Amino acid sequence: MLRFVLRRLLITIPTILVVITLTWGLIRLAPGNFYSGEKPIPKAIENNIREKYGLNKPWYVQYGKMMGHVLLLDFGTSLKYEGQSVNGIIARSLPVSAAIGLSAYLLALLVGITLGSFAALKQNSKLDYASMALAMVGISVPNFVLGPILVLIFSLTLYWLPPARWYGFPSRGMVLPVLTLSGIYMAYIARLTRAGMLEVLRSDYIRTARSKGLSERQVVMRHALRGGLMPVVSFTGPALAFLLTGTVVVERLFTLPGLGNYFIQASLNRDEPLIIGIVSFIAITLLLMNLVVDIAYAYLDPRIRY
Amino acid sequence: MASLYYRQLLAGLVLVSLALGSISCRAMATNPAFFGSTTPPATNILRYINGDEPESLDPAVSSGQPEARIYMALYQGLVEYDPKTLAAIPALAESWDINDDSSEFVFHLRYTARWSNGDPINAQDFLYSIRRSLSPEIASKNAYLAYTIRYSQAFNEGAVFVRDSATNQYLLEKDFAEEGTVQTEPLSQKPINPDSPEIKPTEKGTAPAPDTPFHQFMHSPPRLTLPGSEKARAKLLSGNPKLQAAVAGKEFVKIKAEDIGVEAVDDHTVRISLSQPAPYFSGLAAHQLFRLVPRKIIEKYGDSWTDPANIVTCGPFKVKAWKHYDELIVERDPVYWDAANVGLDEIHFMVSSDNPTAMNLYKVGEVDAVNNHVVPNGWLDVVRPKKDYMDGAEAAIVYILMNVTKPPLNDIRVRRAFNMAIDKINYAKSRRITKALSAFTPEGIFVGYPQPKGDGFDPEQARKLMGEAGFPITKKGDGSYECKSFPVAQVDFSFNTQSSNKTMAEFMQAQWKQNLGITVQLKSMEFKTFMSVRSKLEYKGFAIGIWGADYMDPFTFLNLFSTPGGDNGSGWWDKKYVDLLEEANRSLDKQKRYELMAKAEKYLLDAQPVIPIETSSVNFVKKPYVKGLYPNAQSVYAWKFVYIERDPAKWDYGPPSLSD
Numbered sequence: 011m012l013r014f015v016l017r018r019l020l021i022t023i024p025t026i027l028v029v030i031t032l033t034w035g036l037i038r039l040a041p042g043n044f045y046s047g048e049k050p051i052p053k054a055i056e057n058n059i060r061e062k063y064g065l066n067k068p069w070y071v072q073y074g075k076m077m078g079h080v081l082l083l084d085f086g087t088s089l090k091y092e093g094q095s096v097n098g099i100i101a102r103s104l105p106v107s108a109a110i111g112l113s114a115y116l117l118a119l120l121v122g123i124t125l126g127s128f129a130a131l132k133q134n135s136k137l138d139y140a141s142m143a144l145a146m147v148g149i150s151v152p153n154f155v156l157g158p159i160l161v162l163i164f165s166l167t168l169y170w171l172p173p174a175r176w177y178g179f180p181s182r183g184m185v186l187p188v189l190t191l192s193g194i195y196m197a198y199i200a201r202l203t204r205a206g207m208l209e210v211l212r213s214d215y216i217r218t219a220r221s222k223g224l225s226e227r228q229v230v231m232r233h234a235l236r237g238g239l240m241p242v243v244s245f246t247g248p249a250l251a252f253l254l255t256g257t258v259v260v261e262r263l264f265t266l267p268g269l270g271n272y273f274i275q276a277s278l279n280r281d282e283p284l285i286i287g288i289v290s291f292i293a294i295t296l297l298l299m300n301l302v303v304d305i306a307y308a309y310l311d312p313r314i315r316y
Numbered sequence: 317m318a319s320l321y322y323r324q325l326l327a328g329l330v331l332v333s334l335a336l337g338s339i340s341c342r343a344m345a346t347n348p349a350f351f352g353s354t355t356p357p358a359t360n361i362l363r364y365i366n367g368d369e370p371e372s373l374d375p376a377v378s379s380g381q382p383e384a385r386i387y388m389a390l391y392q393g394l395v396e397y398d399p400k401t402l403a404a405i406p407a408l409a410e411s412w413d414i415n416d417d418s419s420e421f422v423f424h425l426r427y428t429a430r431w432s433n434g435d436p437i438n439a440q441d442f443l444y445s446i447r448r449s450l451s452p453e454i455a456s457k458n459a460y461l462a463y464t465i466r467y468s469q470a471f472n473e474g475a476v477f478v479r480d481s482a483t484n485q486y487l488l489e490k491d492f493a494e495e496g497t498v499q500t501e502p503l504s505q506k507p508i509n510p511d512s513p514e515i516k517p518t519e520k521g522t523a524p525a526p527d528t529p530f531h532q533f534m535h536s537p538p539r540l541t542l543p544g545s546e547k548a549r550a551k552l553l554s555g556n557p558k559l560q561a562a563v564a565g566k567e568f569v570k571i572k573a574e575d576i577g578v579e580a581v582d583d584h585t586v587r588i589s590l591s592q593p594a595p596y597f598s599g600l601a602a603h604q605l606f607r608l609v610p611r612k613i614i615e616k617y618g619d620s621w622t623d624p625a626n627i628v629t630c631g632p633f634k635v636k637a638w639k640h641y642d643e644l645i646v647e648r649d650p651v652y653w654d655a656a657n658v659g660l661d662e663i664h665f666m667v668s669s670d671n672p673t674a675m676n677l678y679k680v681g682e683v684d685a686v687n688n689h690v691v692p693n694g695w696l697d698v699v700r701p702k703k704d705y706m707d708g709a710e711a712a713i714v715y716i717l718m719n720v721t722k723p724p725l726n727d728i729r730v731r732r733a734f735n736m737a738i739d740k741i742n743y744a745k746s747r748r749i750t751k752a753l754s755a756f757t758p759e760g761i762f763v764g765y766p767q768p769k770g771d772g773f774d775p776e777q778a779r780k781l782m783g784e785a786g787f788p789i790t791k792k793g794d795g796s797y798e799c800k801s802f803p804v805a806q807v808d809f810s811f812n813t814q815s816s817n818k819t820m821a822e823f824m825q826a827q828w829k830q831n832l833g834i835t836v837q838l839k840s841m842e843f844k845t846f847m848s849v850r851s852k853l854e855y856k857g858f859a860i861g862i863w864g865a866d867y868m869d870p871f872t873f874l875n876l877f878s879t880p881g882g883d884n885g886s887g888w889w890d891k892k893y894v895d896l897l898e899e900a901n902r903s904l905d906k907q908k909r910y911e912l913m914a915k916a917e918k919y920l921l922d923a924q925p926v927i928p929i930e931t932s933s934v935n936f937v938k939k940p941y942v943k944g945l946y947p948n949a950q951s952v953y954a955w956k957f958v959y960i961e962r963d964p965a966k967w968d969y970g971p972p973s974l975s976d
Contacts, residue, residue, distance in 0.1 A: 041842075041844060041849070042845050042848050043848075045457065046844050047457065047847075049863070050850075051457055051460075052460050058473075059457070061455070090371055091371055092372035092378075093619040093623070094640075161676055165680055166676060172680065173673065173679075173680055173682070175666070175682065262669065263673060264673070265668045266641075267667075275369070280844060
């Protein structure tokens with residue numbers, strides 16, 4: 011097991027370097043620059059800017075400098091936000107994204123698994139149909155539609171909750187973003203749980219468990235759920251990584267100072283150090299989450315050995 | 317069975333939505349005259365949606381409007397923008413004098429101005445700030461705005477003077493100027509006449525500044541400047557044998573910050589010498605590029621001087637807290653020279669890049685005012701009749717550039733035809749918040765400016781012109797037109813991806829199709845891509861253009877076409893046009909200057925490298941209790957005049973007037 015983890019961690023390093031190199035190359039290929047704005051800039055001023063930020067140097071020098079930053083895990087200073095370090099930006103925006111993301115994740119798991127399990131246990135019942143209909147709605151309605159609908163109801167007509175902005179953790183302001191964000195995950199998890207559970211409930215070892223006289227509760231909680239959650243686990247690992255590292259649409263919709271908002275802004279601004287920093291961070295998180303999923307498999311399914 | 321449950325579910329949903337609907341009606345009805353809540357905040361705090369996250373708190377660096385608004389709270393320059401007209405009003409300078417041809421300005425600084433750490437502000441602070449703004453190392457995007465200051469362009473571009481080491485004399489510009497281009501010199505370049513003071517003292521009795529060696533330097537004929545980089549210099553010299561011979565064996569002297577035309581005559585007098593007459597300079601001096609930054613703090617902290625922990629400012633407000641991507645909180649600075657007249661205790665500059673979100677926050681009363689252009693088109697029906705909707709012309713125009721370097725638009729008849737084939741008035745009606753434009757300066761902004769008129773909507777004439785240009789247009793049986801010979805593959809309409817641009821492009825496409833029978837393909841590009849394509853003239857046919865004034869003078873628009881590259885974007889350039897503009901700026905009389913400028917504008921319109929479309933509108937909302945915030949032409953506000961009014965009788969019911 012330890013060897014497996016170490017091996018996976020080692021593979022992670024070249025993967026991330028490739029991701030960063032590709033990102034760096036794509037930023038170069040994209041037309042425009044971080045300094046080009048609404049008004050075109052005179053040539054001489056453009057030259058001053060290029061000189062200031064070392065853009066007049068050969069590409070390998072720039073690449074080397076960038077990689078040096080990455081290897082030291084210090085991503086340098088943002089080009090757009092003068093004097094702000096990329097590490098600082100990530101450090102202050104991550105907690106916001108994580109607070110929203112983690113809350114949405116937990117909510118999605120709780121509601122999704124509960125709904126899914128009950129739907130599976132009472133297959134073809136009213137509850138099953140109702141929850142699966144709800145899940146279908148959740149999957150079909152994208153968050154950029156769900157968000158404004160929630161805002162329209164709870165902020166603009168009922169005046170219960172603020173329509174946007176970050177008010178700290180925990181706060182009333184989190185309710186709508188978390189609901190918006192968790193909607194689709196909730197729906198997926200419910201459907202995955204239901205499917206997984208249905209399959210497991212028909213399997214031999216459940217019949218064995220029942221026949222040896224275990225209570226229904228024990229059968230479900232101890233045996234069925236563990237097997238039934240396998241598809242959920244492989245779905246929620248990467249999902250958690252994306253939720254934690256910021257969700258562009260929801261953060262923009264609710265004007266949250268999270269990582270996702272910075273990510274999209276950095277891409278639009280061609281803010282190279284910030285893009286590289288956030289991409290590296292997301293890549294690392296994603297790879298780590300996949301590793302966690304693999305470890306969780308081993309725990310959930312005794313047949314899996316690494 | 318199942319269908320029954322679905323029916324019940326459906327019924328439930330209908331009931332819930334009905335209930336919500338009735339609630340919504342009730343909530344909306346509480347404030348019929350205004351959009352949403354009108355409860356003033358408990359304290360004198362303005363919560364303002366300012367647009368994107370500010371790039372930096374360093375006024376020399378950023379060029380955006382959100383930053384400009386923040387700098388107006390945190391920093392002051394020699395002068396400030398008038399809250400209504402945006403003309404120069406006293407700030408750090410109590411008064412100023414201008415010489416006869418607007419080529420030299422003397423500012424008299426007040427004695428009571430202080431930095432937020434209590435240090436007094438003097439003329440040296442201004443010198444440091446403007447030299448810093450113009451230095452190549454700071455690489456300010458706005459630096460070009462100060463290029464009228466003597467030698468500042470050369471300094472910003474890293475250029476050199478040429479000195480003869482033997483005689484210690486510098487080569488002069490006039491000795492190498494091309495034949496016929498030598499203009500009459502502005503007064504600031506003529507030798508000083510000791511008998512007649514060149515600047516008459518104002519009625520306040522401030523004596524003209526004494527003559528100094530630096531002043532003599534400014535009043536001597538301009539020195540020759542050459543590019544600083546050897547490569548660029550060699551290229552220039554190789555094309556000019558006369559210059560090459562004169563330069564041989566001479567010494568190149570890098571132009572220093574101390575060479576640019578700003579001088580501290582004494583601790584409280586600043587004299588600025590320009591390289592050309594610029595009557596608009598005093599208004600321009602309110603721009604952020606000219607605002608003061610603290611030398612001691614910058615030298616102590618370097619790049620992190622703008623950290624809220626380190627920053628020292630000089631405006632009516634100072635930084636209290638900066639929650640990135642959320643809000644910047646500024647508070648009243650008690651040591652500001654006019655602190656007693658500052659109306660607000662705090663301003664919260666909030667970030668929002670999403671217009672509907674900003675409107676939502678405004679409606680529920682989480683914010684008191686929003687930045688310009690925030691009301692989405694689809695909301696206008698509801699918001700526009702409200703008394704807190706702010707309408708007003710903006711010093712910004714939308715136009716279509718034509719690439720005159722490529723056929724078929726290199727033919728002026730074709731360009732004119734495409735202009736005449738657009739019903740701009742109808743377009744403005746469909747946009748609802750803008751005014752149709754036929755000239756290249758915004759309409760209704762510059763009082764007294766005799767704005768010329770370009771060609772109006774005339775499809776008949778347009779078709780005739782196309783025929784003359786060799787693209788005959790025929791009428792088909794169903795009444796529509798077609799133009800078989802027009803090379804549609806050689807033109808398209810490029811614009812940056814944005815729904816308003818797309819709407820506009822589609823309208824123009826339909827107009828051309830309807831009136832000329834020509835279908836121009838639309839080409840949507842990501843913003844930065846588009847800007848790059850346009851400035852390099854890589855587009856074919858048409859490209860959208862938007863320009864906002866840098867300062868309140870028609871020249872800020874007309875100047876776009878005074879250089880062939882860069883801002884121009886059309887490839888059209890004409891020496892005669894540049895001469896007309898120069899002549900106008902030399903004129904001492906304001907009205908005469910305006911007339912000459914209008915002549916230049918007419919000349920531009922006749923050459924038709926652009927199709928003017930519309931004058932923008934400010935299009936925002938502010939709560940009626942926010943007073944002193946006017947829908948001015950640039951949407952920048954002198955914050956010290958803004959206050960919260962708690963008496964509904966004194967509220968603004970409708971946009972406050974800009975004229976009284």
